[in-house]
């Protein structure tokens with residue numbers, strides 16, 4: 248099992264199974280403390296916003312321009328912000344650690 252580590256909005260860390268070949272959002276959406284993902288992964292709602300731990304950030308493909316533009320509009324934007332619907336979980340990401348961003 249590939250591990251996905253998730254920090255919820257209360258600061259509590261959870262270890263869940265990352266689904267290889269699926270977007271990280273699809274795992275987070277199923278969690279009680281996860282993300283809303285209102286647009287279903289169409290890169291238009293930003294309710295799947297997470298912060299990626301610094302050590303993992305460089306291992307992810309660069310965000311496309313539409314993801315980047317949406318992120319920049321968020322009041323809780325940080326340098327390590329990503330939309331989890333734009334991150335495919337691969338075996339190489341075993342152990343990935345993300346923090347669910349506050350609601351906008």
Ligand code: FES
Nearest residue numbers: 286288292293332
């Ligand atoms: S689920 Fe809407 S932008 Fe990611």
